[in-house]
Amino acid sequence: MPDPLNHPRFEALLMPHLDAAYNLARWLTRNDHDAQDVVQEACLRAMRYFASFRGEQARPWLLQIVRHTAYGWLQQNRPGDLVSLDADDAAAEPAAPIEHEPMAVAARNADRALINRAIAALPVAFREVLVLRELEDLSYKEIARIVDVPIGTVMSRLSRARALLQQALLPGARPVLREVPLRATQGGAP
Amino acid sequence: MNGERITARQLTAFVDGELELERQLAIEARLASDAALRAEVDALRGLRDALRDRAEYHVAPEALRARILFAGAPAPPSGWRRWFAWRPWLPAFAVAGLAAWGLSLALDARVWPFGRDEALMQEVIASHVRSNFGQRLVDVASSDQHTVKPWLSSRLDYSPPVTDAPVPGAVFVGGRVDYLDARPVAALVYRQRQHVIDAYVWPTTGPDAPAQALAQRGFNVVHWARGGMRFWLVSDINRDELAAFAHALAQADAAARAR
Numbered sequence: 418m419p420d421p422l423n424h425p426r427f428e429a430l431l432m433p434h435l436d437a438a439y440n441l442a443r444w445l446t447r448n449d450h451d452a453q454d455v456v457q458e459a460c461l462r463a464m465r466y467f468a469s470f471r472g473e474q475a476r477p478w479l480l481q482i483v484r485h486t487a488y489g490w491l492q493q494n495r496p497g498d499l500v501s502l503d504a505d506d507a508a509a510e511p512a513a514p515i516e517h518e519p520m521a522v523a524a525r526n527a528d529r530a531l532i533n534r535a536i537a538a539l540p541v542a543f544r545e546v547l548v549l550r551e552l553e554d555l556s557y558k559e560i561a562r563i564v565d566v567p568i569g570t571v572m573s574r575l576s577r578a579r580a581l582l583q584q585a586l587l588p589g590a591r592p593v594l595r596e597v598p599l600r601a602t603q604g605g606a607p
Numbered sequence: 608m609n610g611e612r613i614t615a616r617q618l619t620a621f622v623d624g625e626l627e628l629e630r631q632l633a634i635e636a637r638l639a640s641d642a643a644l645r646a647e648v649d650a651l652r653g654l655r656d657a658l659r660d661r662a663e664y665h666v667a668p669e670a671l672r673a674r675i676l677f678a679g680a681p682a683p684p685s686g687w688r689r690w691f692a693w694r695p696w697l698p699a700f701a702v703a704g705l706a707a708w709g710l711s712l713a714l715d716a717r718v719w720p721f722g723r724d725e726a727l728m729q730e731v732i733a734s735h736v737r738s739n740f741g742q743r744l745v746d747v748a749s750s751d752q753h754t755v756k757p758w759l760s761s762r763l764d765y766s767p768p769v770t771d772a773p774v775p776g777a778v779f780v781g782g783r784v785d786y787l788d789a790r791p792v793a794a795l796v797y798r799q800r801q802h803v804i805d806a807y808v809w810p811t812t813g814p815d816a817p818a819q820a821l822a823q824r825g826f827n828v829v830h831w832a833r834g835g836m837r838f839w840l841v842s843d844i845n846r847d848e849l850a851a852f853a854h855a856l857a858q859a860d861a862a863a864r865a866r
Contacts, residue, residue: 435672
């Protein structure tokens with residue numbers, strides 16, 4: 418097994434971004450234990466690829482690996498989460514006219530639990546761009562690199578993610594979003 | 608661009624400040640006269656503020672940090688089980704790993720005493736790293752040993768020898784209580800140049816042991832036992848300086864006891 422601290426540079430560069438790595442993994446897997454496993458695996462991979470690290474920004478570099486690892490994990494354990502969004506990417510504006518004032522009010526009044534539930538219920542491709550943008554404050558360019566899509570796609574997905582959230586936060590707007598699949602993970606939860 | 612429809616995508620980018628400057632300014636200008644557009648932008652900003660303010664930022668658990676820093680050390684069994692569960696090619700390695708782990712346990716059982724020092728070194732380095740990562744370098748900040756010693760004694764079941772910085776250029780920063788070797792121990796914190804030196808001191812029933820220098824992962828460790836106390840020093844300072852520091856600290860400790 419590779420030994421991380423044989424690379425003091427690795428530690429100095431990447432350990433400061435462990436929270437970011439965990440936050441992304443946690444939002445993608447929606448589970449503490451799975452997120453820890455994903456981050457640990459991602460760090461092992463990062464060590465392996467470290468030779469190819471050319472001094473670019475460390476956080477996006479690590480997040481890209483975390484995201485890739487998390488997708489591998491989802492593929493294995495919850496393939497249902499990974500529905501293709503090709504159709505949604507191009508999705509047009511909602512058909513019905515939207516009242517923006519109540520949405521602004523609803524968002525400003527929404528409590529923590531409701532906000533977290535609404536994000537967790539987003540399809541994963543929308544969830545990741547939203548988390549990278551709002552919680553990590555990354556630029557579209559950085560997000561595009563991490564998610565490996567064109568910048569225009571980042572823009573579309575963010576736009577869709579926000580529209581879905583706005584609706585989910587409206588009072589009484591419950592079943593708009595998909596339910597979170599409750600499939601048990603392998604390996605026995607504690 | 609008057610009257611031209613602005614798409615949701617563009618508005619999203621506008622709110623994020625990601626449009627080209629010219630376009631950004633054009634929409635900005637249009638906001639003044641277009642109430643519907645203003646409402647839409649306001650809704651997006653309300654959402655953004657709510658998310659940034661209230662969406663949960665999941666902070667990495669301490670255990671995970673330690674697990675990654677010390678990936679070679681055995682992790683909690685449940686973690687490993689789950690970890691292997693989604694890597695079908697790994698069971699072979701798992702068996703080998705478990706065998707090695709079992710062997711290290713056997714070694715640990717006094718067949719070969721160095722197994723314990725190895726484990727303790729992991730603990731000491733982990734503790735040092737954790738305290739440097741977090742805000743908790745010291746619980747009691749004082750350069751006065753007569754303040755720190757009673758503070759530590761009142762929180763431990765022994766009274767650790769507390770020595771002022773033993774070499775010129777080093778400063779005594781304070782002390783804290785850490786958990787090592789399955790017991791609470793005193794950690795004395797020194798600073799030399801930009802480096803933190805942690806000195807862990809706790810009682811032992813074993814015999815005196817001469818100083819031993821170890822190094823792992825860029826950290827240097829020196830440990831010895833004397834007069835019923837174990838001393839473990841750890842720092843990222845270079846080996847020679849740590850050795851000199853340890854030597855001076857042992858001398859100062861001996862001198863204090865002789866008085």
